[in-house]
Amino acid sequence: MGRKPLSDTSDENTESMELVAQSVEAKAARKQEINARFLEEGESYNLTVCLEKARMYQDQMASGMLGLGAQLLLLKANEEHGNFIAAVEELGLAPRSAQYAMSAALKFGKTQTSAFLEMGKEKIRVLTVLDDDAAQDLVNGEEVDGLGDLDDVAKMTVRELKKAVRELRNERAKIQEEHEKKLEAVEKVVGQKESKISELEMELAGRQPPTKEQLAQTALDGLKAPIMRELAAANEALRSCRQIVAQAQKIEGVNVDQLTAFSEQCNDLFQLLDDSYQDFCQDMEYIRPTKQEA
Structure with missing residues (x-):
């Protein structure tokens, strides 16, 4: 069977899948980092609980600003962007105020020294611009x-x-x-x-x-690290997807019809992934020098 030519659509599909995998991996890592840092021991993320705690911290001064920032970071890491914006609006916060609070939480954590807590929110806002x-x-x-x-x-x-x-x-x-x-x-x-x-x-x-072959080998050696890095990232993204599927099956009260619908909603993207994988396998199987145009 002859090798089918690569199309522009295939290239775009491959790039899209790489971007999706990178985005999913980065978001999952950020979510895990924020949850580990700001959730109490043994506590799981909960939208309602975060909103309640955020309102409580709003009523306090410096320590409240750090606590508010921590809850906002949890909301941002665990909710879709639209839900996070809605939560900030529900709290009556200006976007800039929310950003100050999150920056303060990231930079100063759970600082509880009297000198820090007595300086007030305005000074803490100024300090958030420090490196x-x-x-x-x-x-x-x-x-x-x-x-x-x-x-x-x-x-x-x-x-x-x-x-x-x-x-x-x-x-x-x-x-x-x-x-x-x-x-x-x-x-x-x-x-x-x-x-x-x-x-x-x-x-x-x-x-x-150096001969052309030596120059070609040097260039080829330089491509080994990038392709191995991309394949490793793709493998890690698929592993994360399997974990998500496992989580879906463990949801309390979920039934077969719901899980089937969940799977079908991902079919288009999965088919795109499968097509890209088959194209890649074919590329590797029939890898040959490309004739240079005169």
Whole structure:
């Protein structure tokens, strides 16, 4: 049987499946991370419980902001995007306020020091723009250049804190820019040396340039890692899908008709996956050099 030509549709299908697999894998990993970090021991995610706790934390001050952020992160990780937006609206939160609360929870976790809790929500909002290292230093009771420690921050007015944070960020941005310039200069020097070494190696080899076969093998070797990485990601995505199927079968009260409908709803995408897999197998079986056009 002759090899069928690859179509543009097949390429688009393959790319779509890769994007779907990557998206599912990333979302599952993020959900697991957020649940592990913010759910209480032995507690399972529940939309109603999250909303109730979020309302409770809204009534508190600094500690409430961290708690509110934690519940919002749980909502965002476990709900579809539309449901998350609806939950934020139900809580009467502006999107920017919700983002501040989530950033505060991620950066400061369950910080309970008196200096931190007494500084108020406005100062915490200002501190959320700090990079992770500076935020962690403050949580650990260490001093941050230009800010001091939490006690020093507590003594500042909101305006003073904003100015200090702005100056700190500008200084760190300047340092980062200088570091990148130095790194670029070093890489340039290293590249020049590697080029010179390559030239000398060719001279030592009798001034013979590499053959087409040697160049082709080098290029082929460079493709091994990417294809193995993509196949591993696809395998992991399928493993995650099987876990989801197992979870569906364990839902209390679910019946055969519901599970059959659930399966049929996925048939189109599954068929797309099967077609892409068959095309890939055929490509690998009949892999041959492509004739170069004149």
